[in-house]
Amino acid sequence: MEEKKKRRKALKAAFPLTIPVLTGYLFLGIGFGVLMSTIGYGLGWTVLMSALIFAGSIQYIAIALLTAAFNPFYALLLTLLVNARHLFYGIAMLERYKGAGKLKPYLIFGLTDETFSLLSTTEPPEGVERKWFQFFVTLLDHSYWVAGSAIGAIIGALIEFNTKGLDFVLTALFVVILVGQWRSTKNHIPALIGLAATAICLIFFGQTNFMIPAMILILAALTVLRKRIEGRENV
Amino acid sequence: MTLTTPQLLLTIAALVLGTVATRFLPFLLFPPHKKTPHYILYLGEVLPYAVIGLLVVFCLKGVSLVAAPHGLPELIAILCIIGVHFWKNNTLLSIGGGTLVYMLLVQYIFV
Numbered sequence: 001m002e003e004k005k006k007r008r009k010a011l012k013a014a015f016p017l018t019i020p021v022l023t024g025y026l027f028l029g030i031g032f033g034v035l036m037s038t039i040g041y042g043l044g045w046t047v048l049m050s051a052l053i054f055a056g057s058i059q060y061i062a063i064a065l066l067t068a069a070f071n072p073f074y075a076l077l078l079t080l081l082v083n084a085r086h087l088f089y090g091i092a093m094l095e096r097y098k099g100a101g102k103l104k105p106y107l108i109f110g111l112t113d114e115t116f117s118l119l120s121t122t123e124p125p126e127g128v129e130r131k132w133f134q135f136f137v138t139l140l141d142h143s144y145w146v147a148g149s150a151i152g153a154i155i156g157a158l159i160e161f162n163t164k165g166l167d168f169v170l171t172a173l174f175v176v177i178l179v180g181q182w183r184s185t186k187n188h189i190p191a192l193i194g195l196a197a198t199a200i201c202l203i204f205f206g207q208t209n210f211m212i213p214a215m216i217l218i219l220a221a222l223t224v225l226r227k228r229i230e231g232r233e234n235v
Numbered sequence: 236m237t238l239t240t241p242q243l244l245l246t247i248a249a250l251v252l253g254t255v256a257t258r259f260l261p262f263l264l265f266p267p268h269k270k271t272p273h274y275i276l277y278l279g280e281v282l283p284y285a286v287i288g289l290l291v292v293f294c295l296k297g298v299s300l301v302a303a304p305h306g307l308p309e310l311i312a313i314l315c316i317i318g319v320h321f322w323k324n325n326t327l328l329s330i331g332g333g334t335l336v337y338m339l340l341v342q343y344i345f346v
Contacts, residue, residue, distance in 0.1 A: 023327035031334070049247055055254045057290065062250055070242040072249040079253025082293075085286035086254070090261030091271070091279030098267050111258050116283075165338035168312060171294035172333040175313055178287045179320045179329075190281040194288020207296050214292075218285050222278065229281060 010132035013125050018140045021114045024173070025141065028056050029148020030155065031169040035060070037156025038163050039067050050149035054110060054142055058082050060170045081211050089116040096120070100131040107131075110138035112145075113177060189229050193221045304345040312337035 029050065036046045053059055058079050065075050089111050096119065100107055115138050124133035182191060201214035222229070238246065265271045298306045316333035323329070 020326050024330060027327055027331055045243070049250070052247065053250050053254055055250075058250060058254060062246070065246060066243070067237055070238055070246065072245045075246050075249040076253045079250050080257060082290075083254050083257040085283060085290075086257040087261055088279050088282035088286070090258060091265070091275055092283070094261060094265055094267070094271060097262070104262075108258050108262055109255065162338075162342055165308075165341040166334065168309075168337040169330060169334045171291065171309070172312070172316055172330040172337075174287055174290045174294060175316045175333070176320055176326055176329045178291055179317055181284050181287060183321075185284070188284075190284035191288050194285030195292060196288075197285075198289045198292035202292060202296055210296070211293070214289055218282075218289065219278075222281055222285060226277060230277065 006129055007132050007136075010124070010128050011136045013128045014133055014136035014140060017118055017122060018137055018144070021118065021141050022144045024114065025056075025144035026148040026151070028169060028173060029145050029150075030152035031166055032056070032059055032063075033149045033152020033154070034156040034163060035063050035152075035166060036149075037153055039063060041066065042157060043150060043153040046149045046153040047146060050146045051142075054145060055079075055083060055086075055112060056145070056173070057113075057170060060167065063167075081215070084215060085113075086111060089113075089120070092116070092120055097134070100134060103131050103135045107134055107138055110142050112141065115141045117177075117180075187229060189225060190222065193218055193225070197221055308337055308340040308345050311340060 032050070033043075033046050036042075036049075049059055049062070053062075061078065061082060062075070065071075065078070090108065093108075093111065093116070097104055097107055118137055118141075119134055124130050178191065182188065197217040198210070198214040201210040201217055204210075205213050265275065295306075295309055298309050300306050312333050315336050316329050319325075319332055320329040
């Protein structure tokens with residue numbers, strides 16, 4: 001009984017925090033569901049992917065994989081590349097997830113951009129158990145994503161409309177995250193390194209081969225400029 | 236549909252494996268009882284910013300500046316998103332509005 005009460009309290013504290021993600025995920029999820037239906041995949045596949053993968057950017061990119069020739073190794077490599085940023089979310093959450101016990105594997109599984117942005121900056125309110133708070137934030141985000149995808153799959157099956165340009169929703173998401181990050185810090189060197197290094201590699205290596213050189217160049221630039229960047233932190 | 240059901244399941248499995256690997260690896264490499272190196276902590280702090288820059292460029296990789304419409308729809312939509320986001324700071328409005336602007340541009344204006 002005591003345990004049940006604790007959980008309800010954590011859920012109540014978690015929900016208001018997740019409202020921005022609720023709206024964002026519903027929209028992105030709907031976009032994903034609609035695009036899946038335009039290439040011939042219905043509710044079942046869409047929900048399965050959203051429940052098991054739970055990574056918006058790679059799911060959008062996967063739409064292209066599902067219409068191309070079968071190549072699971074390329075799919076794996078591309079996922080590792082696109083999701084490599086999650087490595088750094090994990091590093092940032094090492095301390096925060098320390099006390100999560102048996103909930104920890106699920107918390108790590110659900111560590112998306114948005115869940116990370118909520119849990120890396122917010123502490124649970126007084127009297128709310130941390131691990132259950134983290135669990136409900138993750139679970140709520142996960143359910144918004146699956147629900148949005150399901151709604152999109154249903155809309156896509158019922159209504160026929162011109163979806164040209166709908167995939168821009170992913171670009172829009174990243175631009176919004178970039179703007180949000182830009183406002184949250186005065187140190188813009190890392191963001192500028194990311195933009196410039198990738199643009200340079202795109203020009204030199206071309207559309208199909210630029211991702212790995214870009215990641216290497218970013219790591220190199222961040223390492224070389226470490227003193228300057230760290231010197232400007234908290235300025 | 237170009238993939239058979241087993242091929243589709245394998246592709247989804249690859250996507251799940253790749254995602255799970257990137258999410259779990261730091262926790263396996265740096266267990267709670269061991270001290271995480273300073274360099275890794277530094278990267279953990281700065282990489283999220285750099286990677287979003289990478290992803291924005293990744294999304295725009297197919298845009299040609301040489302051929303018409305010279306990346307104009309993308310540029311206009313992104314400027315709208317930045318403007319609206321600075322103004323209202325509402326994620327849904329910025330993403331939804333920006334996408335709608337882009338769809339209208341590519342469907343009606345830069346056809």
